[in-house]
Each structure stands twice: as C-alpha cells, then as structure tokens.
Amino acid sequence: MWDKTMVIMLLEGIRDTCYMTLASTFFGYVLGLPLGILLTLTDKGGLAPNKSLYRILDIIINIARSVPFLILLIVVMPLTKLLVGQSYGSTATVVPLTLAAAPLIGRMVESSLKEVNAGVIEAAVSMGARKRTIVWKVLIGEARTSLLVGAAIVLGTVLGYSAMAGVVGGGGLGDIAIRYGYYRYETGVMLVTLVFIIAIVQIMQGIGSYAAKKLDHRNS
Amino acid sequence: MSLLEIRHLHKAYGDKTILKDFDLTVEKGDVVVVIGPSGCGKSTFLRCINALEEIQGGEVLIDGEPIRRSAKNISSMRQKVGMVFQSYDLFPHKTILENILLAPLKVQKRNRSEAEAEAMELLERVGLADRRDDFPRQLSGGQKQRVAIVRALIMHPEILLLDEITAALDPEMVREVLDVVMSLAKAGSTMMIVTHEMAFAKAIATRVLFLEKGEIVEESCDAKAFFEHPKTKRAERFLKSFEY
Numbered sequence: 306m307w308d309k310t311m312v313i314m315l316l317e318g319i320r321d322t323c324y325m326t327l328a329s330t331f332f333g334y335v336l337g338l339p340l341g342i343l344l345t346l347t348d349k350g351g352l353a354p355n356k357s358l359y360r361i362l363d364i365i366i367n368i369a370r371s372v373p374f375l376i377l378l379i380v381v382m383p384l385t386k387l388l389v390g391q392s393y394g395s396t397a398t399v400v401p402l403t404l405a406a407a408p409l410i411g412r413m414v415e416s417s418l419k420e421v422n423a424g425v426i427e428a429a430v431s432m433g434a435r436k437r438t439i440v441w442k443v444l445i446g447e448a449r450t451s452l453l454v455g456a457a458i459v460l461g462t463v464l465g466y467s468a469m470a471g472v473v474g475g476g477g478l479g480d481i482a483i484r485y486g487y488y489r490y491e492t493g494v495m496l497v498t499l500v501f502i503i504a505i506v507q508i509m510q511g512i513g514s515y516a517a518k519k520l521d522h523r524n525s
Numbered sequence: 526m527s528l529l530e531i532r533h534l535h536k537a538y539g540d541k542t543i544l545k546d547f548d549l550t551v552e553k554g555d556v557v558v559v560i561g562p563s564g565c566g567k568s569t570f571l572r573c574i575n576a577l578e579e580i581q582g583g584e585v586l587i588d589g590e591p592i593r594r595s596a597k598n599i600s601s602m603r604q605k606v607g608m609v610f611q612s613y614d615l616f617p618h619k620t621i622l623e624n625i626l627l628a629p630l631k632v633q634k635r636n637r638s639e640a641e642a643e644a645m646e647l648l649e650r651v652g653l654a655d656r657r658d659d660f661p662r663q664l665s666g667g668q669k670q671r672v673a674i675v676r677a678l679i680m681h682p683e684i685l686l687l688d689e690i691t692a693a694l695d696p697e698m699v700r701e702v703l704d705v706v707m708s709l710a711k712a713g714s715t716m717m718i719v720t721h722e723m724a725f726a727k728a729i730a731t732r733v734l735f736l737e738k739g740e741i742v743e744e745s746c747d748a749k750a751f752f753e754h755p756k757t758k759r760a761e762r763f764l765k766s767f768e769y
Contacts (some may be wrong), residue, residue, distance in 0.1 A: 324681075438631045438632065447617060450618075
C-alpha cells in the first residue's frame with residue numbers, strides 16, 4: 306500500500322490541510338479582528354460604549370458559535386458554491402472554515418484586548434490620543450503576546466475543523482483519513498494521517514508560543 | 526484670562542456626590558497642592574480637569590475654553606493638560622524611548638528626530654538617558670515614575686496634574702521623584718499635585734487646598750502658614766494625623 310501514489314497523496318494532503326488552515330485563519334482574522342476590536346470598544350467601560358451594538362454582536366457571535374461545524378459546513382454550501390463555484394475540495398472548505406473561525410477569533414481578540422491594563426489606556430487617553438491610535442498602538446501593541454497565543458489556539462481549532470470537512474469531501478488529511486480509515490478500513494493510512502495532523506498542530510502551537518514569548522517584555 | 530478655571534463643578538457617581546459646586550482658578554506658575562483624607566475626592570477632582578471623568582454639572586475651562594469629553598477639540602484640549610498617575614502606567618511592551626515618543630509622534634504628529642532629541646534631553650534631565658532602550662520592567666518604581674513625568678512633559682502641557690505619584694513607591698525612591706517635581710516648580714511649571722507627602726507639599730506649594738467630602742474646607746496662599754497654623758479645626762486634625 307505504501308507506493309508512490311500513496312506518498313504523493315499524503316504529501317498533497319499535508320499541503321491542502323496547511324493551505325485550508327492558514328487561509329481560513331487569515332480570512333477569519335480579516336473578519337474576526339475588527340469584530341473583537343468592536344466588541345472591546347462598545348462594551349461597558351470601553352472607549353465607545355454602545356450597549357445595543359455590543360448586545361447585537363454578542364448575540365450574533367453566540368449563535369454562530371453554537372452551530373456545530375459539520376452542520377455549518379452543509380448549511381453554507383449554497384454560499385460556498387456562489388463564492389468558489391463548487392462545494393467540495395479544499396478551497397471550498399475555506400468558506401465554512403472562515404465562518405466558523407471568525408466568531409471564535411472575535412471572542413479571542415476581545416478577551417486579549419480586555420487584558421490590557423485600564424490605567425495604560427487611560428494614560429493614552431489623557432495625552433489626547435484618539436481611538437484609532439489607542440486601538441492600534443496601545444490595545445493591539447500591548448496585547449500582542451496574548452493575541453499570538455490566541456492565534457496559535459485558533460490555528461489548532463481550525464485545523465481540527467478542516468479535518469472534519471473530510472466527511473463531505475473537503476480535501477486534506479482529514480479527507481484521506483475518512484476515505485481510507487473509515488470507508489476502506491485501512492487503519493494504517495488513517496493512523497499516518499493522524500500523526501501528520503498532530504505534528505502540524507504541534508509545530509503551529511510551538512511557533513505561536515515561541516513568538517509570543519519572544520515578544521513579551523513584561524517579565525524577564 | 527486664567528490658565529485654568531473651574532466653575533460650579535459637580536461630580537457624582539449615581540446618587541453619591543463626590544464634588545459639589547466646586548470653584549477654583551489657577552494662574553500660570555501656580556503650584557497647587559491638594560490634600561485631604563482619602564476618599565475626599567482629590568483624585569476625582571484632578572481627573573475631571575482633563576475630562577477623564579464625566580461631570581454632572583459646571584464646567585472646566587482651560588485658557589477660557591471648555592474641555593468636554595464629547596467635544597470635537599477634546600484631543601487638543603487634553604494635550605494642554607499633562608497627567609502623571611500613581612501607578613506610572615507606562616506601556617509595558619514599549620521601550621522607555623518609545624513610551625515617551627508615542628504621543629508626540631502619533632498625537633502631535635511631530636517629526637521623529639526632533640521629538641527624539643527632546644526626549645533624550647528630558648531623559649538626561651531626570652538622569653535616565655542611558656535607559657532609553659530598556660523596557661519598563663527593567664526599571665525601579667522611582668525610575669518608572671520619572672519616565673512617566675518625561676512622557677507628560679514632552680507634550681508641552683500648560684498644566685501638569687500629578688495624582689499621588691509617590692504613593693506606590695518604596696520610601697527610598699520617593700525622594701528622586703520629588704526632586705524632579707521640585708525642579709519643575711522652580712522652572713516655573715504650573716502644577717496641581719495631590720499628595721500625602723506633607724513636608725514636600727509645604728516646600729513646593731504656592732497654594733494649598735484642603736478638601737473634605739468633596740468640598741474645599743480651607744484654602745491658603747501661604748503654604749508655611751497653612752501647615753503650621755491651619756485656620757480650620759478639620760485641617761488641623763488632618764495634619765495632626767501625620768505626626769507621631
């Protein structure tokens with residue numbers, strides 16, 4: 306069973322899994338970062354408190370986060386088809402993955418930004434800094450280690466979701482694991498893909514933690 | 526026109542009144558020391574001056590112009606009022622130099638080399654020029670507070686508000702910070718200082734305000750006289766509490 310085509314398939318699986326994970330996380334942040342910033346600003350005690358806007362965003366995120374990924378995958382298929390032209394394959398999987406990642410990222414960003422010491426923010430306010438400056442230079446600048454740790458967690462979660470997309474032909478390692486391990490009872494192949502998935506998660510988590518530690522100037 | 530004018534300032538948290546019908550005028554060069562028991566509204570009072578607190582009545586005028594939280598010119602108004610806090614509140618992920626340069630570069634849009642030259646000059650003055658590339662965690666409390674003072678000074682504020690800036694410091698570091706403040710006073714800076722360092726207050730003040738329960742109980746333009754022979758019983762009792 307370990308012929309050349311199998312090796313190539315596994316390598317392509319790794320490539321597709323990394324592609325789906327990174328692309329979805331990237332687009333997830335494109336949506337989720339502004340969401341997290343907006344949540345932080347509009348919450349009570351934030352720089353621009355707005356009770357109703359916060360409440361609306363809060364509810365939307367909670368709803369989005371309570372939809373199981375497998376169901377989201379199927380529900381958004383029409384949208385996926387519209388955007389990508391097909392509903393299977395790794396590029397198609399990026400659409401539901403992004404939609405699953407964005408609310409999670411919004412929450413992670415919100416919690417990271419809220420860790421920034423209120424006194425430091427107030428110091429910036431007292432200097433006449435405008436909200437834009439405070440968001441980019443103070444909130445994001447000072448929360449960066451926490452944001453990076455959050456990003457590593459998000460990557461791991463998105464990778465896990467991407468494997469789930471294998472059930473509907475989503476491509477990548479999860480797809481291979483399901484096709485061979487579940488439908489063909491080739492446990493060996495499934496275990497190998499599993500090892501690869503674990504390795505990728507480890508590497509991503511490692512890079513995230515290392516970067517966060519490197520950028521942390523709070524403690525020695 | 527006075528540098529700072531406070532008229533009928535009223536501040537409350539819910540039903541709880543913190544400052545009632547507060548009036549004060551500060552002229553250029555004044556060093557106003559605000560003292561009083563904790564919870565008397567001293568810090569809140571300072572925070573109202575650059576609109577960190579919402580006020581429920583009255584107004585605060587700087588150069589005759591009102592400072593209001595929701596006003597369009599709030600950024601430029603706040604730049605006239607420098608503030609130093611008890612907990613330093615330096616940006617932990619920025620170097621000392623970056624801490625100082627954030628506001629001049631991003632708020633005042635000044636030229637980097639010019640602002641940096643001034644930052645170094647000010648750091649030199651407080652004896653910390655060699656720490657420019659360190660991070661706040663590498664500095665002692667007293668050093669951090671001196672940096673915080675520099676960070677406020679580089680904005681060229683018309684008035685400097687110091688909110689219990691030595692309260693969180695170890696005793697041996699209080700001196701180095703107070704020396705810096707004293708030299709600023711001698712150079713003619715206008716300041717409002719909330720402090721519990723009575724000997725320092727006596728030495729630096731051109732005016733003293735004694736606050737209790739959100740009201741000015743005693744006001745004096747002669748610091749020495751106030752600290753030695755306060756006119757009111759309440760001020761006398763308060764000053765006594767610092768003696769053993």
